[in-house]
Amino acid sequence: MTTAQTDDRRSPTGAATITAAWNRFFFTPADPRSLGLIRIGVGLLLIWSFVWLGVDLPSALGSLAWADPKAVRHLLPPGAWSFWLLLDDAWIRPAWIIGLIIMCLFTLGIGTRITAVLAWAFAVSTMRRAPTMLFGFDTVLATWAFYLAVCGASGQALAIRPRHHTHAIPRRTVSANLGLRLIQLHLCLIYASAGLAKLQGRPWWDGSALGMLLGNSEFRTFDLSFLADHPRWLELGTHATVWLELLYPVFVWFRGWRMIMVAAAILMHLGIALAMGLTEFSLAMIVANLAFIRPEWLDLIARRLVRAPAVAVGGSGS
Amino acid sequence: MAVKDRSRNLRPDAQQVADWPGWLRRIVSLFLIFHLMAMLAIALAARPSSPLQRELATPFAWYAELTNLGQAHRYYAPAPPPTPIAIAELLDADGRTIATRRLPDRSIKPRLRYQRALALAFHLYQDHRAAVDAGAPAGSSVWGRSYARHLLAQHPQAARVRLRVQQHLIPDLVRVRTQVGTETFDPDDPRFFTVPELVIEYPSPSPANDRDDDREMTRGTSLPPLPSGPGALRP
Numbered sequence: 001m002t003t004a005q006t007d008d009r010r011s012p013t014g015a016a017t018i019t020a021a022w023n024r025f026f027f028t029p030a031d032p033r034s035l036g037l038i039r040i041g042v043g044l045l046l047i048w049s050f051v052w053l054g055v056d057l058p059s060a061l062g063s064l065a066w067a068d069p070k071a072v073r074h075l076l077p078p079g080a081w082s083f084w085l086l087l088d089d090a091w092i093r094p095a096w097i098i099g100l101i102i103m104c105l106f107t108l109g110i111g112t113r114i115t116a117v118l119a120w121a122f123a124v125s126t127m128r129r130a131p132t133m134l135f136g137f138d139t140v141l142a143t144w145a146f147y148l149a150v151c152g153a154s155g156q157a158l159a160i161r162p163r164h165h166t167h168a169i170p171r172r173t174v175s176a177n178l179g180l181r182l183i184q185l186h187l188c189l190i191y192a193s194a195g196l197a198k199l200q201g202r203p204w205w206d207g208s209a210l211g212m213l214l215g216n217s218e219f220r221t222f223d224l225s226f227l228a229d230h231p232r233w234l235e236l237g238t239h240a241t242v243w244l245e246l247l248y249p250v251f252v253w254f255r256g257w258r259m260i261m262v263a264a265a266i267l268m269h270l271g272i273a274l275a276m277g278l279t280e281f282s283l284a285m286i287v288a289n290l291a292f293i294r295p296e297w298l299d300l301i302a303r304r305l306v307r308a309p310a311v312a313v314g315g316s317g318s
Numbered sequence: 319m320a321v322k323d324r325s326r327n328l329r330p331d332a333q334q335v336a337d338w339p340g341w342l343r344r345i346v347s348l349f350l351i352f353h354l355m356a357m358l359a360i361a362l363a364a365r366p367s368s369p370l371q372r373e374l375a376t377p378f379a380w381y382a383e384l385t386n387l388g389q390a391h392r393y394y395a396p397a398p399p400p401t402p403i404a405i406a407e408l409l410d411a412d413g414r415t416i417a418t419r420r421l422p423d424r425s426i427k428p429r430l431r432y433q434r435a436l437a438l439a440f441h442l443y444q445d446h447r448a449a450v451d452a453g454a455p456a457g458s459s460v461w462g463r464s465y466a467r468h469l470l471a472q473h474p475q476a477a478r479v480r481l482r483v484q485q486h487l488i489p490d491l492v493r494v495r496t497q498v499g500t501e502t503f504d505p506d507d508p509r510f511f512t513v514p515e516l517v518i519e520y521p522s523p524s525p526a527n528d529r530d531d532d533r534e535m536t537r538g539t540s541l542p543p544l545p546s547g548p549g550a551l552r553p
Contacts, residue, residue: 132437190391
């Protein structure tokens with residue numbers, strides 16, 4: 001055997017290496033329990049949002065809503081859609097009830113290959129119909145719902161099943177891995193976009209941004225103006241936010257840094273929820289961070305929190 | 319990208335990849351490549367961006383709209399912005415104010431509904447400013463007209479609605495530092511609000527200024543494309 005042949009065997013071509021890495025990244029079977037947990041989180045937030053939408057249903061989706069249906073229809077860009085625009089006022093409440101039932105089934109993990117798609121369709125339709133009522137919470141929630149719908153794996157774990165279909169540990173699947181990978185990548189894209197965009201603004205450089213946010217009385221839930229006496233902490237918080245958003249998309253892929261990054265992101269979102277009242281947005285981001293948490297860690301937490309094992313809740317193994 | 323696995327001797331865990339047949343992996347890989355390219359291109363195309371970035375995103379625009387994944391996620395950038403406030407005065411036939419509504423109304427519970435009210439004011443302000451910047455005549459805001467109709471439907475006793483917007487400025491840290499701990503500091507002090515700007519008076523008090531409502535409603539004089547607007551400034 002020549003030296004060249006030996007080198008060739010040890011060093012596959014660059015394309016083969018990339019292909020193998022691509023396959024390992026996207027097509028290695030993964031434990032679906034993290035995805036199941038994300039489904040429950042997304043489902044509960046969808047239900048919460050939809051319930052309160054029901055309180056304001058005519059104002060949000062009716063013919064005399066804040067956003068006039070004629071204007072909305074005209075302003076929809078090519079490719080955008082909303083089935084609410086096809087419904088008369090008389091059908092809005094029944095459709096809302098159907099949507100709520102679908103979201104409950106989705107959260108429970110029942111028929112998720114269909115209910116996940118329908119829950120996402122309800123979320124997107126509502127955003128498109130009431131564009132002046134939506135904010136970041138709606139967009140990130142619809143994003144996670146999309147990935148849960150397209151991967152078709154969100155019901156493979158932590159779902160209500162007949163007793164004889166349950167398994168203690170669900171089978172690892174490629175579709176679960178695809179769902180988790182897509183959520184992970186999009187989460188990194190969000191943090192990177194937010195972090196890079198902040199570099200354009202002086203307050204994020206001179207450390208005043210957090211003080212500005214805390215001084216915004218339209219947003220704040222608690223009066224934290226006493227922190228103005230401790231400007232160094234506010235500056236530290238400002239810089240830490242930018243650094244976290246910039247570093248997260250890189251360091252979260254290193255095993256040794258993963259938990260630190262996820263824990264820091266969760267802390268940041270809890271801070272946003274407490275200081276600015278953006279609770280739902282923060283929860284939606286925390287739920288997405290679960291995509292980076294290994295089910296074994298969740299097992300450990302669950303064993304400590306819940307002593308009694310759940311009898312009828314488990315993986316389908318399919 | 320070819321996804322044929324020709325390097326099984328690289329890593330033992332690569333064997334697990336064989337769970338899906340090669341043809342299926344190829345099809346899914348093509349979708350993944352397209353999807354990831356679309357997401358990256360759309361995120362980079364949000365303004366400020368170069369013409370090149372915007373042109374690269376154009377082929378993916380239909381996909382972003384179809385999937386509703388066209389957001390930029392540039393939260394609180396480049397700086398935390400002031401908060402837009404909308405004030406609606408409901409007037410009777412004699413022009414007397416019979417009710418006033420503020421968006422957001424701080425008594426709204428729970429917080430999610432309050433955030434939605436903040437979003438209503440935010441989008442109205444954006445639309446109004448876009449109309450003003452474009453040199454459109456007063457009352458051109460599409461959402462202004464739409465909100466006015468909604469408010470009149472909610473208050474049948476009102477004959478007219480006057481809609482204004484203003485910004486609640488963020489007190490600077492120096493002011494807070496010098497006044498915190500005393501009773502003089504109030505972030506809701508009128509000094510921290512900009513002068514209200516009239517968005518629309520509807521129906522117009524002057525019949526000559528009345529227009530064909532349906533035509534005006536669908537003209538779309540000032541709004542940016544829907545998906546790029548909402549998440550750009552605030553979560």
